[in-house]
Amino acid sequence: MSWPDLAPLWLSVQLAGVTTALLLIIGTPLAWWLATTRNRFRPIIEAITALPLVLPPTVLGFYILIFLSPNSTLGGLWRDATGETLTFSFSGLVLASALYSLPFMVQPLQSAFEAVGRGPMEAAATLRAGRLDAFFSVAVPLSKRGFLTGIVLSFAHTIGEFGVVLMVGGNIPGQTRVISIAIYEQVETLDYAQAHALSLILLVFSFSVLLVVYSLNRRAPVRVG
């Protein structure tokens, strides 16, 4: 058995890393808003956030493909600014993955923030902590496990994604050829040895990630998915 080509694995890790970072930046304020607002539009935003959990990746990928294409507003702006297209590129893949993994970041964070509740935040305010100060010094440390769960799940979910990548990114080595695509192609070309190697890596990785999450959640479970 020859040593497998690890470039797709490395690309997957990069994609998952960037996506998770992006999701932390977008998902934290969104989850905080969902956890604290009394706005009547909250259920609508919540439903939209959860959509990627139920939609087939092909449907999601199809819409993202149209939305990101150079003929669309966003895709056109991006092309004018960077000279690249969002479809069939790493940047487009990051956007698509972020959308696809959004609930995996937002839901653990939202339930963690809800568990913190108003009590400690009000206490912090009466102790002269401003809103941002109270958020970072009280809400964030009290939601530590929510953050850990969100980060691990978003990362793992992005590593494992296939349908959306296929629709939006295609199969360009070094650009969009992530591990799941590589395995698919190896099976198509009957290169079972390579497929075995990469699949085993993904299996061990996924199991380890879930083991970490469930070990962390043993004392106070955080709903996953």
Added chain:
Amino acid sequence: MGLSLDISLALESFSLNVAHEFPARGITAIFGASGAGKSTLFRIIAGLEPRATGRVAFGEEIWQSGQKSVPPFKRAAGLVFQDARLFAHLSVEGNLKFAARRSRSTRFEAVVKTLDLQPLLARKTNDLSGGERQRVAIGRTLLSAPRLLLMDEPLAALDHSRKARLLPYIARLPEAFDLPILYITHSVEEVTRLADRMLVLSKGQVLAAGKVSATLARLDIAEASGKFEAGSVVQARVIAQDERFHLTELCVAGQKMSMPASNLAIGAELPLRIRARDVAVARQKPSGVSIRNILSGVIKEIIEEPDTAFAELLIDIGAGQHLRARITRASVFELDLALGHEVFALIKSVSFDRRVLPKK
């Protein structure tokens, strides 16, 4: 100048309306049954109820006026929550320093000493007892350098002996930290033990306010305090110690009383709390009864409670002092009690509460 309030807020079943000027020193008890709006009043003062309207001012500072409201973290009001609300991710020391760092308070050592927190500093907040949690919460709030301290039933969750242990710490605060305190409670005992003044709240309205002894003696307080705790406070002076029977002789409104011996000096003045349910009434001076404390007085008010067996009497015992008695309506009828009648109030010696005695 202390705290000046003129606020209202619509609550679920009534609206809270309080217009009051609080003194700039001492402890003022906010007294009333649960659900009277006491905690909400504190939340408004601290700036935690954005829907409240009206005016909140402390000294020269205006905290709320019309649509403008200073956010809670910029108000010099320290709020000790009923449930302590310690930060679970920080140790006791971390909780204290959270406040001290933001207020740049330099009184860390003084607060730790006053509240006896040294042995707790390294502990996690989760395994503190109820009394310890409250001490830490009080200390944390003091370290936020407030100029007004709001304490929301800090002793409510504690049993009797823990309460008794924590009370002296609280009694020490106004002097040690030179700040006015508003103290929510529905315990008459805590009021008489701690406060100089009180404000009685019932269904969101101010029922009475003023000096503790004068306010407690008023009959309409019953509604706010709940029948069980209703009573009055009278001023007594120690006139002699009876070594043989182990009694302390007292003079109340020119009449003699006694209570189980205490080591008070002769001439000492003390407030006595007498619960309404511990007072019985007779038309003639009774003889051959074991009750030793019998005061004569005149009925000033009779309030029959509709749909119950009970009535409350306000009895003038002279020198501007009043006693309250809770008896049955049947007795009022059978003894033919009416306003202006002279009666004898029979008080059980055991009803004197030693814990209300001021510390020497």
